[in-house]
Amino acid sequence: HFRIFKKKMVSGVVINEFPKWIVFGSWICMNIALFIYQFYNFSVLPRYFYSRAVLREALMFARGSAIIINFNIILILLPVCRNLISLVRGTGRCVPRTMKRILDKNLTFHKAVAWMIIAASAMHIMGHYYNYERIAASVRLNRLNNVEGVRLLLQGTVRLELLPANVPLNPIAVCLVTAAGFTGHVITLALFLMVTSSLEFIRRSYFEIFWYTHHLFVIFLLGLAFHQYQQLLPFQLNAENVTDELPHFPSNCSLKSLDSCDPPMFNAAPPQSWTFMFAGLLIYIIERVVRFVRSLQRVVIIKVVQHPSKTIEIQMKKRGFTTEAGQYVFINVPSVALFEWHPFTLTSSPEEDYFSVHIRIVGDWTQELSRQLGDGRNAFQQSWELPIVAIDGPFGTASEDVFEHDVGMLVGAGIGVTPFASILKSVFYKLTSEKKISLKKVYFYWICPEPQSFEWFADMLSSVEGQLTAKGMSDFLDIHIYLSRGWKDKDAFAVYLHEGEERDAITGLQARTHYGRPDWSKIFDEISVSHSNTDVGVFFCGPPVLSHNLHDKCNEYTGRSDGNRASFLYNKENF
Numbered sequence: 001h002f003r004i005f006k007k008k009m010v011s012g013v014v015i016n017e018f019p020k021w022i023v024f025g026s027w028i029c030m031n032i033a034l035f036i037y038q039f040y041n042f043s044v045l046p047r048y049f050y051s052r053a054v055l056r057e058a059l060m061f062a063r064g065s066a067i068i069i070n071f072n073i074i075l076i077l078l079p080v081c082r083n084l085i086s087l088v089r090g091t092g093r094c095v096p097r098t099m100k101r102i103l104d105k106n107l108t109f110h111k112a113v114a115w116m117i118i119a120a121s122a123m124h125i126m127g128h129y130y131n132y133e134r135i136a137a138s139v140r141l142n143r144l145n146n147v148e149g150v151r152l153l154l155q156g157t158v159r160l161e162l163l164p165a166n167v168p169l170n171p172i173a174v175c176l177v178t179a180a181g182f183t184g185h186v187i188t189l190a191l192f193l194m195v196t197s198s199l200e201f202i203r204r205s206y207f208e209i210f211w212y213t214h215h216l217f218v219i220f221l222l223g224l225a226f227h228q229y230q231q232l233l234p235f236q237l238n239a240e241n242v243t244d245e246l247p248h249f250p251s252n253c254s255l256k257s258l259d260s261c262d263p264p265m266f267n268a269a270p271p272q273s274w275t276f277m278f279a280g281l282l283i284y285i286i287e288r289v290v291r292f293v294r295s296l297q298r299v300v301i302i303k304v305v306q307h308p309s310k311t312i313e314i315q316m317k318k319r320g321f322t323t324e325a326g327q328y329v330f331i332n333v334p335s336v337a338l339f340e341w342h343p344f345t346l347t348s349s350p351e352e353d354y355f356s357v358h359i360r361i362v363g364d365w366t367q368e369l370s371r372q373l374g375d376g377r378n379a380f381q382q383s384w385e386l387p388i389v390a391i392d393g394p395f396g397t398a399s400e401d402v403f404e405h406d407v408g409m410l411v412g413a414g415i416g417v418t419p420f421a422s423i424l425k426s427v428f429y430k431l432t433s434e435k436k437i438s439l440k441k442v443y444f445y446w447i448c449p450e451p452q453s454f455e456w457f458a459d460m461l462s463s464v465e466g467q468l469t470a471k472g473m474s475d476f477l478d479i480h481i482y483l484s485r486g487w488k489d490k491d492a493f494a495v496y497l498h499e500g501e502e503r504d505a506i507t508g509l510q511a512r513t514h515y516g517r518p519d520w521s522k523i524f525d526e527i528s529v530s531h532s533n534t535d536v537g538v539f540f541c542g543p544p545v546l547s548h549n550l551h552d553k554c555n556e557y558t559g560r561s562d563g564n565r566a567s568f569l570y571n572k573e574n575f
Helices: 002-016 018-044 046-055 057-076 082-089 097-103 106-145 148-155 171-176 179-196 200-205 207-214 217-225 273-295 364-372 398-404 419-432 451-470 489-497 520-530 544-557
Strands: 234-236 266-268 299-307 311-318 328-332 342-345 355-360 390-395 407-413 441-448 477-483 513-515 535-541 567-572
Touching: 018 046, 018 057, 018 097, 018 106, 046 057, 046 106, 046 234, 057 106, 057 217, 057 273, 082 097, 082 273, 082 390, 097 398, 106 171, 106 179, 171 179, 179 207, 179 217, 200 207, 217 273, 273 390, 311 451, 328 355, 342 355, 342 419, 355 364, 398 419, 398 535, 398 567, 407 419, 407 544, 419 441, 419 451, 419 535, 441 451, 451 477, 520 544, 535 544, 544 567
Parallel strands: 407 441, 407 535, 441 477, 477 513, 535 567
Antiparallel strands: 234 266, 299 311, 311 355, 328 342, 328 390
16 A cells, blocks of 8 residues: 555656755755855865964854855845746746746745845854954953964954954954944844744734835845955965965974964955855846836726725726736835835736736725725716826736646635636637637636625626636536535525526526535546546645645645546646
8 A cells, every 4th residue: 555655646746846856955955065165175274274273163164154145145036036037937938837837936945045044144143253252362362461373373363453452352342343243243133124024924914014124135235245345354375385485384384383484474365245146136136127117117097996895906008018817916006105016916818908906905005095096986086086006017927827738727715716817717718719729628616715705706707607608618617616614594595595596696607606615635536537647737826724735635646556647737826
């Protein structure tokens, strides 16, 4: 039984997990290799002999962690370059499907890189606190005894001219009078604030705090750029090359009298942090310039629709604006909040001559936007009375790859159903225009506590279902709606009154409503049997718990050993 289970799991793991493991594993290995390389250099190379004699192992840990920070600074900004990611995704067949699915992990990778920087920073800070303690003790000893050997060790450890003569000889004071120590504390404070404000409960409940605090990355990068400005740590110039006019081999000369060897010559180690961050920062600056220019382009609001359950639909036009099904945009309304940009999934299809978003009124920002758009007014508003809107995007997501599969399985939970409005409408337009597409079958699963919260989506779904039926294509779209909170008295009464009718009493669809939660094992098994030897693209948007469940089912039911079955490729919305 174990061999059968192992065999049926291998294929799913390889398809859904292996590419991700390759990328993350390579990144981890690169970090380990860089740390070992730097640790080895400062442990063995003669040029750092005198530094090692004073600072000991803390020097190796501080420098090894520093190169990890520098390496990850190159990477930390790339996953949030949305235009770059959309550009790579948009190159079509040039980018394999597996690569596109890795790009959908951009925010996960951004968080992983951030945690690596945090871990390396902790090691770097502890190492240098110890180093400053040793430097302060050595400077104190040198001032008291003025011993030539101690002075020589200090020359190879720290540039003494950078330490004022009147500085108190305690580690904190010595640390704060140097550029490296002062900027290090500023960097640490900025990093602490960014990390703590990024915790999920703060990000979801107090988005403005997360948004503004996260921009401390500018202070972080500036502090890092000037962290080695003074070039505090020296290295020995004439320690390794035997062709030097005055070679000084510290491992030998340290055992002899000072007069029997040529004096060591030291030079300041050049700063490196800015060279590491340059490439990533340049790409990010280009990204920000593109966003800024695009946000200045004029957006015209052509229609505002007030839907039930506190939902507004904004239909807009913008010159040169083209989209793909499932994409999203960032919206800024300066009259509501000058610097805030909020992501919203496009609910219009590419075939329509406008683009639209549906916004639920659930917070201060959405409430003020709704008020400015005329919510609650009976009078008609002229276009010039509507607020100015800036749009950044569109940006690609996993959902736009649904048309590359033979079978699509769309799963939306709660508000996560929004991305599929654009896809389902685009499917209808493509089918009715007789445009050739790879997609042959779509299974749509909608799990929600109560359909009244998303009446606009139920209306859209009913329209698509009806038009497909009228065209004789009702078998193309298989709709399943689950009310996760089960029966209510009014639902039971409505079902009783409309028993025997063709349409569902709750949603008005031909597809019947289910009460409770889906049996995913049964669903995957049925689809796997119905579409043997077929790639089924599973696209999900919703809470993490259900995402993990679906992900596991995709791995479990891919490549089962009990016959030819379908392969399930898991994709999740991230923005």
